[in-house]
Amino acid sequence: MFGATVGTLKLLRQNIGSRDSELVWQRAGFQGNEWQMVQVHVTLQEVQQILIEASVGGEAGDIAIDDLSFTEGACILPEEFCDFEGAMCGWTQENDEEFGWIWVSGNDAIISSKPSVDHTTNTGSGHYIYMSSGSAHMPGQSARIISPLFTTGSDQCVHLWYYMSGLGTGTMNVYQQTSDGALYLLLSQSGEQGQWWRSAQAPLAQTGRDYRIVVEGIVGQGDQGSIAVDDVLVSPVSCTGPSHCDFEVDMCSWSNLIEEDDTDWLRNKGNSSAPSTGPSTDHTTSSSGHYVYVDSSVGRWGDRALLLSTILPSGSRGQCFTFWYQMFGHRVGTLRLYINNRTIYSTGEKLGLLMWTESGNQGDVWWRGQVHTDQKEQFWFVFEYQKGAESSGDVAIDDVLITQGACDPQPPTTGDQNDAVAVGVGVSVLVLVMAVVGTVLYVKRRRHSNRGSLVENDMLDGNFNLGFDECDLQDSES
Known part of the structure; x- marks a missing residue:
């Protein structure tokens, strides 16, 4: 698709x-x-x-x-993956208490803040694990669900999809529990995060011991919050993002907001000669690497494409978000960057606060964009592209990066070196021409000034040479 x-x-x-x-x-x-x-x-x-x-x-x-194909029996899934469709895949509650994680589908009517569809099938009949914050549960009360035992390895990464919505939503923690009982916190998310499934990933600690994945839910301050988890995968491949994404492997937890927009951001390679398929080169490799782009030939003026980041942790010294973008084509449209958090989202701002914007043709080069943020709570970004009046051109993003502290000055563009040399030569020629023209005008003015001085001196000399006897004095009439 x-x-x-x-x-x-x-x-x-x-x-x-x-x-x-x-x-x-x-x-x-x-x-x-x-x-x-x-x-x-x-x-x-x-x-x-x-x-x-x-x-x-x-x-x-x-x-x-x-x-x-059709086969008898349950679907065969990799041991490292669980979609919770056929069963719980060996995941078990830490304690056999009434309160805890339950195996449900979207059709099960519990409370309104529960997901209406799962992530695997995107239907009401699909299953996931779920923990509510009902009135019968006390704030701070927790429940844990534990995976089967996984074999240790190098550069492993845990991926999962989660849903956290509703007033007073609590906290979800994901741990790595080694065979000797030690716990390593892999990721933590808290509070209302919108009514959609979000992707999260975290690198696993290399302890040399086999381990289990532990998902912990903690009840929040309200009774309408819910936490759900689906499609858990332990991958032998290193995590991608969220602090840096070059889109070479995948979308790095960036996703389209299909429920809110009119068209999608697409991941593609460079070096494509077909029209409306993105820039000819990416920014990462300056050749045939990957980027995300919007097909500007599709849709009507004003149509939007929304790209949502994963949830990002706050930083004590502030953070700098850097990205590279390309906008090439006549009346190609507008690119905007928004920032959001649960406080802003609770006010009804679905996209968040506008942090940066650029419009129109910016040339066939990659430009650097930067924004500094000083968020005190977890937050996320949204890129919005709004289609312009014309149906040609490219709008693309590559190499998104989040660093701690203030933004450092960097070169503003990565155009081709030949282009840079040409621009430099052009500027030099222009300066030389302006200098020559200025010199010519200066010489002309000097000559004109000298000629005027000579005329005035001749006239003065002539006057001084006149004798009184050469003057014809006439009496004035009274």
Whole structure:
């Protein structure tokens, strides 16, 4: 599923007799320019058939499927991954108490702040683990759920999707618990974070011991908050982001806000000769590396594409957010950067506060953008591109970086060295021409000034040479 307005792909099961159908899996919007495997566990108690439905989202996008198969039994998943669809994958409660994490689906009616869909299937019938902050629970009360044992390794990374929404949402902590019982905090998130699934990742500590992943939920101050977790993966590949992302491997936890925008940000390579497919080179490698971009040929004037970061920790000395962008094309549109946190979000500002903006054609070069922030709580960024009046050009982002402290001055652009030399030569020639013109004008003025002085001197000399006897004096009439 690749394209700016790619649409929706759905998998449904339909009863042969009644013709009633149930949605069991769906995806919408940009999912990457590569094949992805999907597995869906279904339990059939009567004769049913599988329906695959694709809907057109707009004028740009491709949806393709290949290699369908049906197998008996539950879906076979890697040991390092759990989507909570068939069962709990060996995850267990730390204590067998009434309060704790529960295995639910979006269709289970508990409280309104619970996710209506899971992350795996994006449907109400999909499952995840969930902990509420109901009135029967005391603030500060906690519950832990523990994974099966994983084998230690180098450069491992834990990925998961989480949902934290509702008044008084508490805290989610993720730990690495080694076989000797030691706990290492991997990540922590707190408070209201919007009504959507968010991605998080953290590098695992290299302790030399096998370990388990522990997810802890802590009840907040209100009774409407909820915390949910889905699609937990322990990967043998190093984490990407969030402090730095060059988009070479993936989107680094940056994601499209499909529920709020009109078109999508796409990840692509450079060196493409096709129109409206992004810059010819990325910023990272200055050749065929990856970046994210918006297809400016799609949609109408004013259409928006929103790119959401993961949740970022606050810093005691402030932080500098640096990114590289390219805006090339006549009336290409506007690029904006917003910052948000749970306090701002609670006031109704879905995008947050505007921190930076740029509009119009900025040339076929990469420019550096920087903003300094001094957030006292966890926060996130949102890039917004708003389409201009024309349907040509490129708007792209690459090499996003967050560093501690103030922003350091850096070169403002990374245009081609030949372009820089040409600009330098052009400026030198212009200065030389201006100098020559100035010299000529100065000489002319000097000559004119000298000529005027000579005339005045001749006239004065002539007057001084006149004798009184040469004067014809006449009496004036009275």
